Amino acid sequence: MTTETQRSAARSSDTVAVLGGGRIGEALLGGLVAAGRDAGSLLVVERDADRAAEVSGRLGVTATDVADAAGRADVLVVAVKPQDVQGVLESVPAGRERVVVSLAAGIPTIALERWLPTGTPVVRVMPNTPMLVGRAMCVLSAGAHADDAAMDTAEGLLRSVGRTVRVPESQQDAATALSGSGPAYLFLVAEAMIEAGVALGLPRPTATELVTATVDGAGGLLTGPGNHPSLLREAVTSPGGTTAQALRVLEAHGLRAAFADAVEACRDRSQALGATYGG
Ligand SMILES: NC(=O)C1=CN([C@@H]2O[C@H](COP(=O)(O)OP(=O)(O)OC[C@H]3O[C@@H](n4cnc5c(N)ncnc54)[C@H](OP(=O)(O)O)[C@@H]3O)[C@@H](O)[C@H]2O)C=CC1
């Protein structure tokens, strides 16, 4: 067995506990199960008992409490809302070596470390919901006590649900504004296109199928080797043709400026959340 294979094997046998079984917590657990991870090695801590039963029933993972999860887990994933993070981390007992992976928007590692037992390795991550279908973009930054092994552990876990990139923590707010919140922008565009098609008289199921297949196909082209959005757009835009007219109208409505402002507002909100906690 190679060293890399040994490391991967060790990672897949880690016990992983997700604190917060909401949308992103379930997306991670669902993605891990879909990637073939043994559900027996996955724990969820969710304060809403009905929701806990729902997630554990759907995915086969074990619902438990923070003390039990913290005692058993090699990796503790924080997936509660930013305002709930301090409370949940301050209830994590000292005494077991574990990596803490925080998915919470805006909360800086310096605050996470303050709330955890001294010396805990912390990795701050901005994920996104496509992790449910194994196509996440997860952006990672190391805390003060997270060495290469801790980063490898976090990255090994998240690579089973998509792609990973490491950035300095100073870039996390901007990353949140692109990949963390980005799926919502694209879903809004898809919704708008469907409604536009319905307004042209297409039956809703037909409009929905045309748009979802187009978004999926365009995504496949975008992630192909050597492709760039400008070149792909030019290839669709025939001289004197139909697409040029649509693009002219979108530009006249300020599409680029709208995206620039939206992404900036998102970055600012992430920064403001961080500032609340001393980031
Ligand atoms: N949704 C997304 O696309 C993304 C989310 N994130 C981050 O992920 C985190 C979670 O977001 P999201 O999943 O959308 O939020 P949700 O509200 O859907 O999920 C959080 C869950 O955690 C539960 N919870 C809160 N406190 C505790 C506690 N002390 N113990 C156990 N369970 C608890 C909540 O219960 P209750 O409902 O009772 O509060 C809720 O069910 C946030 O910090 C967010 O910034 C990051 C990237 C993308």
Ligand SMILES: O=C(O)[C@@H]1CCC=N1
């Ligand atoms: O909207 C939010 O705050 C979270 C973080 C990134 C995506 N969803």
